[in-house]
Amino acid sequence: xxxxxxxxxxxxxxxxxxxxxxxxxxxxxxxxxxxxxxxxxxxxxxxxxxxxxxxxxxxxxxxxxxxxxxxxxxxxxxxxxxxxxxxxxxxxxxxxxxxxxxxxxxxxxxxxxxxxxxxxxxxxxxxxxxxxxxxxxxxxxxxxxxxxxxxxxxxxxxxxxxxxxxxxxxxxxxxxxxxxxxxxxxxxxxxxxxxxxxxxxxxxxxxxxxxxxxxxxxxxxxxxxxxxxxxxxxxxxxxxxxxxxxxxxxxxxxxxxxxxxxxxxxxxxxxxxxxxxxxxxxxxxxxxxxxxxxxxxxxxxxxxxxxxxxxxxxxxxxxxxxxxxxxxxxxxxxxxxxxxxxxxxxxxxxxxxxxxxxxxxx
Amino acid sequence: xxxxxxxxxxxxxxxxxxxxxxxxxxxxxxxxxxxxxxxxxxxxxxxxxxxxxxxxxxxxxxxxxxxxxxxxxxxxxxxxxxxxxxxxxxxxxxxxxxxxxxxxxxxxxxxxxxxxxxxxxxxxxxxxxxxxxxxxxxxxxxxxxxxxxxxxxxxxxxxxxxxxxxxxxxxxxxxxxxxxxxxxxxxxxxxxxxxxxxxxxxxxxxxxxxxxxxxxxxxxxxxxxxxxxxxxxxxxxxxxxxxxxxxxxxxxxxxxxxxxxxxxxxxxxxxxxxxxxxxxxxxxxxxxxxxxxxxxxxxxxxxxxxxxxxxxxxxxxxxxxxxxxxxxxxxxxxxxxxxxxxxxxxxxxxxxxxxxxxxxxxxxxxxxxxxxxxxxxxxxxxxxxxxxxxxxxxxxxxxxxxxxxxxxxxxxxxxxxxxxxxxxxxxxxxxxxxxxxxxxxxxxxxxxxxxxxxxxxxxxxxxxxxxxxxxxxxxxxxxxxxxxxxxxxxxxxxxxxxxxxxxxxxxxxxxxxxxxxxxxxxxxxxxxxxxxxxxxxxxxxxxxxxxxxxxxxxxxxxxxxx
Ligand SMILES: Nc1ncnc2c1ncn2[C@@H]1O[C@H](COP(=O)(O)OP(=O)(O)OP(=O)(O)O)[C@@H](O)[C@H]1O
Ligand SMILES: [Mg+2]
Numbered sequence: 001x002x003x004x005x006x007x008x009x010x011x012x013x014x015x016x017x018x019x020x021x022x023x024x025x026x027x028x029x030x031x032x033x034x035x036x037x038x039x040x041x042x043x044x045x046x047x048x049x050x051x052x053x054x055x056x057x058x059x060x061x062x063x064x065x066x067x068x069x070x071x072x073x074x075x076x077x078x079x080x081x082x083x084x085x086x087x088x089x090x091x092x093x094x095x096x097x098x099x100x101x102x103x104x105x106x107x108x109x110x111x112x113x114x115x116x117x118x119x120x121x122x123x124x125x126x127x128x129x130x131x132x133x134x135x136x137x138x139x140x141x142x143x144x145x146x147x148x149x150x151x152x153x154x155x156x157x158x159x160x161x162x163x164x165x166x167x168x169x170x171x172x173x174x175x176x177x178x179x180x181x182x183x184x185x186x187x188x189x190x191x192x193x194x195x196x197x198x199x200x201x202x203x204x205x206x207x208x209x210x211x212x213x214x215x216x217x218x219x220x221x222x223x224x225x226x227x228x229x230x231x232x233x234x235x236x237x238x239x240x241x242x243x244x245x246x247x248x249x250x251x252x253x254x255x256x257x258x259x260x261x262x263x264x265x266x267x268x269x270x271x272x273x274x275x276x277x278x279x280x281x282x283x284x285x286x287x288x289x290x291x292x293x294x295x296x297x298x299x300x301x302x303x304x305x306x307x308x309x310x311x312x313x314x315x316x317x318x319x320x321x322x323x324x325x326x327x328x329x330x331x332x333x334x335x336x337x338x339x340x341x342x343x344x345x346x347x348x349x350x351x352x353x354x355x356x357x358x359x360x361x362x
Numbered sequence: 363x364x365x366x367x368x369x370x371x372x373x374x375x376x377x378x379x380x381x382x383x384x385x386x387x388x389x390x391x392x393x394x395x396x397x398x399x400x401x402x403x404x405x406x407x408x409x410x411x412x413x414x415x416x417x418x419x420x421x422x423x424x425x426x427x428x429x430x431x432x433x434x435x436x437x438x439x440x441x442x443x444x445x446x447x448x449x450x451x452x453x454x455x456x457x458x459x460x461x462x463x464x465x466x467x468x469x470x471x472x473x474x475x476x477x478x479x480x481x482x483x484x485x486x487x488x489x490x491x492x493x494x495x496x497x498x499x500x501x502x503x504x505x506x507x508x509x510x511x512x513x514x515x516x517x518x519x520x521x522x523x524x525x526x527x528x529x530x531x532x533x534x535x536x537x538x539x540x541x542x543x544x545x546x547x548x549x550x551x552x553x554x555x556x557x558x559x560x561x562x563x564x565x566x567x568x569x570x571x572x573x574x575x576x577x578x579x580x581x582x583x584x585x586x587x588x589x590x591x592x593x594x595x596x597x598x599x600x601x602x603x604x605x606x607x608x609x610x611x612x613x614x615x616x617x618x619x620x621x622x623x624x625x626x627x628x629x630x631x632x633x634x635x636x637x638x639x640x641x642x643x644x645x646x647x648x649x650x651x652x653x654x655x656x657x658x659x660x661x662x663x664x665x666x667x668x669x670x671x672x673x674x675x676x677x678x679x680x681x682x683x684x685x686x687x688x689x690x691x692x693x694x695x696x697x698x699x700x701x702x703x704x705x706x707x708x709x710x711x712x713x714x715x716x717x718x719x720x721x722x723x724x725x726x727x728x729x730x731x732x733x734x735x736x737x738x739x740x741x742x743x744x745x746x747x748x749x750x751x752x753x754x755x756x757x758x759x760x761x762x763x764x765x766x767x768x769x770x771x772x773x774x775x776x777x778x779x780x781x782x783x784x785x786x787x788x789x790x791x792x793x794x795x796x797x798x799x800x801x802x803x804x805x806x807x808x809x810x811x812x813x814x815x816x817x818x819x820x821x822x823x824x825x826x827x828x829x830x831x832x833x834x835x836x837x838x839x840x841x842x843x844x845x846x847x848x849x850x851x852x853x854x855x856x857x858x859x860x861x862x863x864x865x866x867x868x869x870x871x872x873x874x875x876x877x878x879x880x881x882x883x884x885x886x887x888x889x890x891x892x893x894x895x896x897x898x899x900x901x902x903x904x905x906x907x908x909x910x911x912x913x914x915x916x917x918x919x920x921x922x923x924x
Pocket of ligand 2: 048050196
């Protein structure tokens with residue numbers, strides 16, 4: 001998604017939210033562009049919901065401003081903002097039919113009955129429940145309820161769609177399926193969407209941009225690839241995907257020492273020689289095929305343990321001559337077969353310099 | 363940390379917020395007028411002389427120095443302690459049988475035990491007089507001792523208080539964690555040890571709470587002491603005598619304040635206990651499933667049968683006696699005791715008054731309670747207002763009916779009170795009854811509202827639907843069973859209440875429950891029994907109607923089916 005040059009649809013500036021002496025959001029700034037799908041990702045209690053509720057006006061921030069579509073909505077109550085919302089609980093009205101739930105926001109706008117009927121039918125078709133209008137929420141499955149909640153939020157054609165962990169109450173299969181549907185629907189409608197989740201897989205597959213949050217601050221904003229490939233902090237690196245964390249010290253320009261061995265690193269983020277560092281590499285980035293012993297960043301290792309994970313296997317590796325670093329690396333099933341990998345096997349692997357990321361030691 | 367800080371934001375209130383805040387303010391005013399200000403009037407009266415001059419503690423000193431008055435303080439204390447000591451263990455065993463055994467006919471036993479709630483407290487007292495009074499059938503059983511006095515009060519109170527104790531203890535005992543018993547089994551604990559180390563500690567708070575509730579009920583009940591107290595004076599009858607008999611309002615106020623002390627104390631303890639109790643049952647607890655054990659189940663069945671039959675018997679005596687021509691000499695059946703015109707100028711009019719008053723209290727009280735609870739529970743921000751209203755709503759639980767009634771006399775007769783015109787009308791009886799039974803209803807409504815999804819209001823706001831629409835379209839329909847509960851609670855209590863309204867009725871607005879007191883006073887015991895029977899039948903009918911109605915709700919409203 002190209003966002004350069006455009007002015008943001010939603011602009012959050014220096015938002016702080018305090019609950020008594022506890023700071024749930026600390027000076028958060030963020031831009032969201034029209035038609036974008038942004039996902040707030042972070043561990044439990046990091047402030048995702050708080051930020052979402054501030055955007056909705058449900059729990060107004062202590063300080064800081066929010067502009068939506070060029071309008072200052074910072075202090076406005078929810079009813080005067082323009083958004084639709086789906087909660088984790090869906091909050092469907094149990095005593096109203098699916099039809100009445102979806103049409104709930106339309107009735108008080110004084111539209112004629114026939115128009116409402118047409119709109120609700122359209123929405124139900126959109127979310128794939130064309131024949132469920134007469135049912136009550138309790139007669140639907142969790143996934144169906146989630147779609148009804150979505151249809152209800154979309155009914156008034158809001159400028160912004162807010163989703164707070166909309167898929168977390170569903171079982172894994174339904175969740176994967178609904179994830180795709182949600183993404184397609186969002187593309188089709190082109191509605192600016194913000195979703196909260198603590199599920200990194202959900203964030204990676206759905207988001208145009210991911211906002212990784214930790215302890216009330218934003219650690220990184222970026223596309224899924226950026227967040228995965230170039231995590232801005234060890235926290236992001238750890239929270240998104242699996243990561244090797246290796247204790248190192250900066251030896252000289254472009255070189256770090258790990259357990260007495262020297263490795264080339266593409267970027268040291270300006271760290272000076274002698275500083276203690278944490279060097280990261282993802283298991284799938286460890287080069288395991290066609291490594292010449294003695295080549296750049298190569299290392300002779302012994303397979304200590306092997307864990308099958310379906311289409312690949314994850315191995316724990318330790319230097320063949322003992323010492324550090326211990327590394328976790330992924331082997332494709334193919335390679336596994338070709339090399340006859342099993343515990344005790346010795347082989348050369350390499351840590352490509354462009355895949356190694358170094359951070360100052362916390 | 364950045365140097366300059368971002369602008370502080372003050373949330374702008376929406377129209378909905380403003381409506382709800384205005385509602386809360388109105389409610390605070392309402393509760394102030396019907397609860398707080400009258401109590402204040404009572405309190406200040408107790409520090410004044412006849413002419414309204416401030417006299418400090420003079421009235422209190424006189425109270426302590428008048429042996430006849432102070433003696434009733436000890437009498438009340440004695441009676442309350444004895445009744446508590448009898449009722450709590452009995453109700454505990456009964457509740458244990460209902461919750462922890464595989465006894466059969468549990469529903470029947472539960473129903474039997476709850477009968478006394480349907481009647482004014484006077485009824486067991488009247489029955490005692492029929493059984494053991496001067497013309498009592500079983501007079502001989504007392505070896506010539508009169509039933510009037512402490513014995514009569516204690517016996518009648520035990521019957522009256524039993525269901526109140528039972529309800530709390532059943533709740534306490536049904537919250538048990540199966541896993542605790544399983545681990546005790548695994549450790550090879552004996553039955554007695556399990557009872558002492560698992561069951562009793564689990565019910566500890568329930569037992570404490572019950573004891574205080576019963577103690578307060580006894581100390582503040584008026585009807586029983588009035589009917590079988592004889593010359594044994596207690597606080598509750600003292601107030602009545604001081605105010606109605608001697609027109610000594612100041613002394614009445616002092617006794618009222620004294621009566622408030624144990625009630626407030628028990629209220630405080632109950633609150634503390636309730637807070638502790640919450641943490642007891644974790645979300646992961648496994649509900650307790652009793653296993654059959656023949657000897658225990660049989661023993662408990664016999665115990666419950668004995669108690670249940672005693673309760674039924676006591677109530678049946680009054681009902682039977684109300685159809686008797688001339689107790690105990692001519693036991694042929696008759697309807698003449700139901701010609702209430704012979705005993706009271708209003709005749710059946712008092713019953714219609716009661717129905718009117720109960721219906722008005724049920725309707726207006728339920729509307730007030732539910733709206734108030736909704737405002738407290740669902741309005742945003744304005745914490746001060748919400749907490750204040752909630753606090754005011756809790757006060758009536760701690761105020762005995764007699765004290766509230768007396769307070770109303772003072773408050774509505776105050777010079778310059780613009781509401782003075784209410785005095786002596788049906789309206790004041792309704793307002794007083796709503797106030798008297800406000801707390802339990804409020805808590806019922808709050809509990810029901812807490813079970814709703816907290817985001818309904820947020821969803822409505824996002825859909826630009828005004829809050830009142832969601833209130834009528836969603837909140838009220840979902841809470842209908844709780845609303846029905848509240849209405850019935852108001853109705854039954856309005857039918858049976860004596861203590862508060864006895865100070866407030868006029869000759870035209872006399873209620874059935876008050877006519878019982880009058881008839882008994884004038885020696886028309888059979889008429890009193892007849893009127894009590896009419897009240898019991900009415901309450902029972904209303905309860906049955908409620909059962910039927912809630913069945914109907916769950917059957918006709920498809921969405922209530924799971
Ligand atoms: N009303 C409140 N009063 C006090 N603290 C609050 C309140 N709401 C949230 N918090 C605190 O603010 C922090 C952030 O809460 P928030 O609900 O935003 O977390 P979250 O990132 O959505 O987590 P989760 O994944 O568990 O939903 C938490 O530590 C929480 O305890
Ligand atoms: Mg959350």
